[in-house]
Amino acid sequence: MPRPLIVREVPFDAWVASFRERALAQGIGTATFDAAMRGVRPLPGVIRRDRNQSEFTKTIWDYLDTAVSDLRVANGRRAMERHGDALAAIEARHGVPAEIVAAIWGLESSYGAYRGDVDTLSALATLAADSRRPDFFEDQLLAALAILETGEADPSDLRGSWAGAMGHTQFMPTSWHDHAVDGDGDGRRDIWGDDPTDALASTAAYLAANGWTTGQPWGAEVVLPEGFDYRLTGERVEKSPAEWTALGVRAADGGPVPEGGPASIRVPAGHEGAAFVTYANFRALESYNTADAYVIGVGHLADRLAGGPPLRGGWPRGDRALTFDERIKLQERLRAAGFDRLRIDARIGPDTLDAIQRWQASEGLVPDGYVDPDLLEQLRRN
Known part of the structure; x- marks a missing residue:
């Protein structure tokens, strides 16, 4: 027994x-x-x-390979066709684009299949x-x-x-309790049944309540110029699209940085990976899941569902993500290097990224905040 x-x-x-x-x-x-x-x-x-x-780690490119696969995009477009009227009504009511709602649906349950x-x-x-x-x-x-x-x-x-x-x-x-709505008008807020209408409407209501701004983008892929100051990357630095354009940042298609209000530049895989400009709606999506990879996955999947192209930037695919224990060691090394207020929690959040960038700058490295085994080894040697 x-x-x-x-x-x-x-x-x-x-x-x-x-x-x-x-x-x-x-x-x-x-x-x-x-x-x-x-x-x-x-x-x-x-x-x-x-x-x-906490031991389960994936690089952002491994995550996006699955999250925004050709199959998920194709399945999403079919799902949007089947539920087009409901999604259009949800967008009209809550101001959240149908593609964003569908992308969350796709990542959370493969459009209801799982x-x-x-x-x-x-x-x-x-x-x-x-x-x-x-x-x-x-x-x-x-x-x-x-x-x-x-x-x-x-x-x-x-x-x-x-x-x-x-x-x-x-x-x-x-x-x-806080956000579910009756999207199909049957008197129940049924997010569990085969009809996804209530769940999709509830997701839009959730995002609207958590700061989604109608008519603004979540973000976009950009290309950074030679000599770009990577200390300007991260959520704590915001500039207008015009200011970023003046610094040489360009949209992936070569045009100016898209309008969308105050924006930050994120480089989730460092200076050798794709770069993104992100707006306030990025933070609204973070209320659903705080991981940058998830938010970029939702945003990029939504763009693909709307007919947008794959990402143009590459990734340092030879790298691997740090394990939980390695992230702890990384933070301990940073604290030993003088970043006394850093929490030892294995979470690579804004404080840890800021500490990494400052340490990289002090060592003459590209201060992009990128975390990989080489960075940990460099900290160990120092």
Whole structure:
């Protein structure tokens, strides 16, 4: 007989019993809780995936090869044809382009083909009972139970990814409460069923609520001039398109930098990779997923769905991404080099990128913030 999964050093059933008191105190009905949680079981595989996700790294070019493959573009164009009327109505209502909504749909569930088959309540209960992020996942589990209270879903409807995201566009339960809308007018906000209309409308509503500006681009590929000062790259430096054009930056087709308001230049693979100009709508997409690769994937897939060309810039395909442990070592080396306020969390965010650029500049290297094994080795030698 397999040993029971132990979380927080207490049996799972004991955690459920203690959570029941907290859930009822938060307004979850007794009948709803007991019926929903009766079939909930701990999922050891969820804990393993949660522990291992930080070790999963991909270069941006490997990610984009899959995210914006020819097959995904072709499937997306067919999906947009099938649901063209719904997407047009959603764009008119929420101001988010149909291609952006479809691109998120494509990346999150391959246009509804792979919505996930993990029991959401069991996944969230497993993660809430665990000690790594208990408060976040308890909130999500409470929100999932509250969905059942509305009568807009049954426990059997709540299926999705191992981390609790659900439906065509992988909403977390709190996002459903905050942003889900009834796109097809049937009185339910059904993001789980075969008809994607509610999920697509909810995604547009989510982006609109998180700062999407109608009529502005997310970004575009650009070409940087010889001698460009790479200390100007990164989200903390903004200039107008005209200012970037005056510095020699050009659109990929050779024209001026596209209009779109204050913009930043990003070089996710350093000076040897493709470069992008990004606008405020890039940050709106970050509210869905903070990874630059994801946001660029959504934006570029949307451009391809609209008939745009593949990226023209190349990638340093001989490189590999750093592992979790290597990113920790990188940050430790930077701190040892004098960047005392740097957090040691393996996240290559704006603070780490800024530290890398300043260190590179001090060593006479191209200050592009690019992270690869050679950079870590150079830091070790110094």
